[in-house]
Amino acid sequence: MPNPPDFLTTVKAVAKGTGPLVFKVRGWVLAALVLVPVLGAILVALLFVAKGREGLAFIGAKISLVIFHGVLLKFMVPIMALVAAGAGIREDMEQRTLPLMLTRPAPASALPLGKGLPWFLWGSLWLVLGAAFLQVLGGDLGSLPGRMGALVGTWWAELAFVTLLGLIFKKGTLWAALWLFIWEGFLEVFPASMQRLTFTHYANSLAGSRYTESKAHDLLAQTQVDTPAFLALFILLAFGAACWAWSGWRLHRMPIGLAGAEGEG
Amino acid sequence: MIELIRASLRYGDILGLSPTSFQLPDGGGITGLLGPNGAGKSTLIQMISGLLPPSGGEVKVVGGNPFRNPDVLRHIGLVPEGDRLPVGLKGRGWLRMMGELSGLTGTELDEAVTRTLQRVDMTERADLPFQSMSKGMRQRMRLAQALLIDPKVLILDEPFNGLDPQGRISLMALLRDLAASGTRILVSSHILGEVAMLTDHILLLFRGRLLAEGTVGEIRALLDRHPVELRLKGADLDKVAHWSVAQPELAGLRMEEEALVLSVRSPHDFLPRFQAEVAAGRLAVASLDPLDLNLDAVFQYLTKDHA
Numbered sequence: 001m002p003n004p005p006d007f008l009t010t011v012k013a014v015a016k017g018t019g020p021l022v023f024k025v026r027g028w029v030l031a032a033l034v035l036v037p038v039l040g041a042i043l044v045a046l047l048f049v050a051k052g053r054e055g056l057a058f059i060g061a062k063i064s065l066v067i068f069h070g071v072l073l074k075f076m077v078p079i080m081a082l083v084a085a086g087a088g089i090r091e092d093m094e095q096r097t098l099p100l101m102l103t104r105p106a107p108a109s110a111l112p113l114g115k116g117l118p119w120f121l122w123g124s125l126w127l128v129l130g131a132a133f134l135q136v137l138g139g140d141l142g143s144l145p146g147r148m149g150a151l152v153g154t155w156w157a158e159l160a161f162v163t164l165l166g167l168i169f170k171k172g173t174l175w176a177a178l179w180l181f182i183w184e185g186f187l188e189v190f191p192a193s194m195q196r197l198t199f200t201h202y203a204n205s206l207a208g209s210r211y212t213e214s215k216a217h218d219l220l221a222q223t224q225v226d227t228p229a230f231l232a233l234f235i236l237l238a239f240g241a242a243c244w245a246w247s248g249w250r251l252h253r254m255p256i257g258l259a260g261a262e263g264e265g
Numbered sequence: 266m267i268e269l270i271r272a273s274l275r276y277g278d279i280l281g282l283s284p285t286s287f288q289l290p291d292g293g294g295i296t297g298l299l300g301p302n303g304a305g306k307s308t309l310i311q312m313i314s315g316l317l318p319p320s321g322g323e324v325k326v327v328g329g330n331p332f333r334n335p336d337v338l339r340h341i342g343l344v345p346e347g348d349r350l351p352v353g354l355k356g357r358g359w360l361r362m363m364g365e366l367s368g369l370t371g372t373e374l375d376e377a378v379t380r381t382l383q384r385v386d387m388t389e390r391a392d393l394p395f396q397s398m399s400k401g402m403r404q405r406m407r408l409a410q411a412l413l414i415d416p417k418v419l420i421l422d423e424p425f426n427g428l429d430p431q432g433r434i435s436l437m438a439l440l441r442d443l444a445a446s447g448t449r450i451l452v453s454s455h456i457l458g459e460v461a462m463l464t465d466h467i468l469l470l471f472r473g474r475l476l477a478e479g480t481v482g483e484i485r486a487l488l489d490r491h492p493v494e495l496r497l498k499g500a501d502l503d504k505v506a507h508w509s510v511a512q513p514e515l516a517g518l519r520m521e522e523e524a525l526v527l528s529v530r531s532p533h534d535f536l537p538r539f540q541a542e543v544a545a546g547r548l549a550v551a552s553l554d555p556l557d558l559n560l561d562a563v564f565q566y567l568t569k570d571h572a
Contacts (some may be wrong), residue, residue, distance in 0.1 A: 002368030002414065004335035010366060017354070017362025024353045097351045103314050103343045104366035105335035200392060252333055255318055257311045258345050258422070 004105035013106070014114025022122040030123050033076045033083075034130040036219045039256035044138050060137030065209060068147060069133055073203050077127070077154050078180035082173055085162035086114060089251065092173065099258050109248030112163055116244065120159055127151040143208050146229060150206035154199050160243035167250045187209050188234035195225060205232035266291045266449050267313060271322035273409065274308050278503060281308040284322055285475045287468060289451070293444040297460035298453040300470035306453040307422060314343040314420050315453065328420055342411030346422040346453075348403055350395040350447065356406050357382070357391040363410040381409045384439065400427035408436070412443075419443060419450045425459050437463055450540070492516040492528040499525075499550040508548055512538070 005013065021027070045060045089112045092098035102108055131147045165179075166172035180199075187198045195201045205227040213226065227235070271284040282305045289296055300306050309318040312324050313329030325328060331337040347411050350479065351359065357378065364374045382388045385405040396405060402426050411419060421440075425433050438462060440466040444450050454460045468478040497505055503524040508516050509527055519530030529535045532555075542548045 001339055002370075002373065004339055004367050005366060009370075013362050013365035017359060017365070017549070018351065020355070021351070021353050022357065067420050090353070095351075096347065099311075099316050099345060100349055100363070100407075101366060102316060102333075103338060103341060104363060104365040105337075105339040105368060107335070108333055128319070207562075253317065257317045258307055258347070 002142040007107050010110035011114040011117065013216060014101070014111055015117040015235060018115055019118040021087065022118050026083060027119075027122055029083060030119075031126045033080050034072065034123075034126040035133075036157045037071045038130045038133045039068055042133065042136055062132045062211050064137040068131070068207065069204070069209070072127075073149060073154060073200065074206075075181075077151065078158055078177075080123050080155065081158035081162045081180070082177060084123060084171060085116070085159055085166055085176070087119060088115040088163055088166075089247070090163070090166035092205075096258065098256055101202065102256060107248075107252070109245075109252040112167065112247035112251055113244045116159060116163055118222040119251045120156060122151045123155050123159070124152045127155055146206050149229070149233050150203040152207060153233050153240075154203045157199055157202075157236040157240040158245070160247070164250070165245040166252070167247050181199070195209060199236070201225075202232040202236050205229060206236075240245075266327060267451070268325040269309075269312075269322065270325075272312060272313060272319040272324045273321040274322040274549060280357070280473055281305060281316055282312070282447075282458075283474045285309070285324075286298045287475060287478050289449055293438060293447040293449060294466065295450045295452060296466035297449055297466050297467040299325060299460060300472065302453065303472070304470040305473040306470055308473070310343070310345075310422050310451070310453060311320070312418055313418075314341055316343075333400040339414065339472060340418045342414065343415035344407050344411045344421040344424055346396075346426065350403055352396050355392055355396065356402075357388065358491045360391065360406065360409055360413070364413045367414045369413065369554045373490065377413050381412050384412060385409045386435070401432050402430060405434075415448075416450060419424065420447050421450070422450045423454055424452060438557065439568070449525070492530050493555060495527045495529055495532070496521070496552075496554045497525045497527065497550050498523060499548075499551045501549050505548050508542060509539075538568050 022030075041063045045063050048059050088100065092101075094116065098111075101111060128148050129150070131144060131151055134147070135141065135144055161179075162173065162176040164172075165176045169175050182198055184198050187194050188200060206229050208229065271286055272282070273284045274281040286518055291361060293480050308317070312319055313326055315326070315334065318324075318330070318332040323408065324332075326337050326471055327340045329337040331341060346464065350487065354384060360378055361374060362379070364377055365400050369377050371487075379388070382391050385408050387405050387409060390402055391406075393402070395406070398406070404424070406420040408421075408424070411421075417448050419440075424436060428436060437459075438464065440452070445538065452460060452463060465480045467479070504522075505526055506518060506520075512529075512535060513533070514530045515527060516530050519526050519528075539548070
């Protein structure tokens with residue numbers, strides 16, 4: 001009789017076993033969420049240049065900033081997290097495919113990370129490519145690692161966060177969407193210390209830039225603050241790791257039967 | 266090997282299983298778990314397979330509480346009812362993952378996957394994605410993941426659903442082989458005839474209560490207060506009818522085509538006296554057939570009684 005696998009072996013086995021799912025429709029949706037705005041922006045910039053209205057160096061850098069902060073970080077990464085987290089443990093619970101894994105002697109606490117890891121790697125690939133493609137539009141090449149780090153770090157943290165909410169609440173995806181799209185934007189105009197409660201703050205700190213359109217509420221905003229880049233990256237990674245750990249603990253404690261999630265919510 | 270000590274389970278305010286106690290010993294054997302929908306079969310299976318902890322009492326499998334307990338789960342294989350296979354994955358890859366989650370690695374894993382796929386006759390079709398497999402194939406894959414580790418306890422929830430007649434026969438043969446080689450098997454089914462072909466040891470559940478445990482015969486013995494129908498054929502059935510009417514156990518009597526059907530309580534008391542009359546030549550009977558000494562009758566009697 002073989003010995004039960006340890007945590008890391010379980011993560012590896014689940015990631016390898018469920019990894020092929022990222023090549024299905026949902027995986028390509030993630031890729032499209034990154035590539036469509038990036039490639040669209042490049043196309044628009046090239047059209048402007050072709051019509052002789054602006055030089056690429058001028059218009060490209062501006063569009064790049066808008067796409068990076070206003071589209072990728074603000075909308076696409078959260079949407080990716082909502083899409084991919086659903087494909088992880090939550091959907092296994094709803095489609096009742098999870099109980100078979102829970103009857104194996106592997107640690108249940110490793111399953112959320114094992115299920116999430118292929119999606120994280122797949123999404124990271126497209127985010128890194130997206131950041132690289134944006135560089136075509138211009139801007140400081142030295143900021144590229146920071147931008148890549150901001151996208152991947154935010155993706156890691158938000159994916160883990162949405163996964164955790166999906167395990168804690170029955171309508172976890174809804175709560176996650178409210179946080180990422182409403183509460184996050186709300187906190188941004190709060191005093192400096194409150195800004196540190198947003199993913200956006202650390203992403204901006206890592207990217208070394210920020211973008212905002214001046215609206216009425218900006219007049220009320222306090223001074224924007226920065227966190228040193230390495231500390232920002234560490235906080236995003238640590239927050240994500242904590243969310244994965246909490247998800248694992250939650251799954252370990254939660255009775256999940258053949259009919260679904262008896263102990264959820 | 267499996268022991269429940271007043272184990273119960275609640276789903277919120279709903280009682281899924283009343284305090285239940287029974288014990289299945291070490292060593293191989295097949296036990297049938299019978300009951301209509303909502304009887305508590307799946308609840309019991311989920312507690313034994315470690316998916317749900319009991320709300321009260323104790324569940325012990327191979328000496329320990331199975332809920333999230335790797336030392337116990339490594340001895341259990343569960344074949345649940347329903348699909349429960351992830352759409353988008355292929356059979357072999359998924360089976361390898363289940364093997365790794367069971368602690369198998371390297372050549373041990375390769376051998377276990379190959380051997381198990383052969384055992385369930387899926388070697389040629391294991392590389393199909395689940396959505397391309399027939400219901401029967403998917404059932405075989407569910408069985409395969411449970412057999413990967415040669416479990417000491419194998420639990421099957423409605424395993425014959427979706428299988429063609431040949432598949433059912435093969436599965437029964439496989440289960441008998443496993444039981445003979447020392448696996449303790451618990452099979453839940455609502456198709457009583459199938460379970461009766463597989464085992465004579467049954468646990469009968471109804472409305473979240475364990476009504477009876479034992480062999481079909483033992484359970485029948487509990488039912489002596491219920492009438493058993495006996496069909497008799499012979500040359501002088503009028504005389505038999507006349508003798509039967511005088512017996513205290515007779516609950517009913519009717520004539521059918523060339524046969525007399527007696528409805529008898531406590532057949533264990535009635536039959537020896539009847540046999541003595543026939544042996545003494547005072548009654549003439551060509552044949553005696555019990556009409557309902559099968560699991561369906563036992564089940565119907567018991568559940569009717571408790572409804």
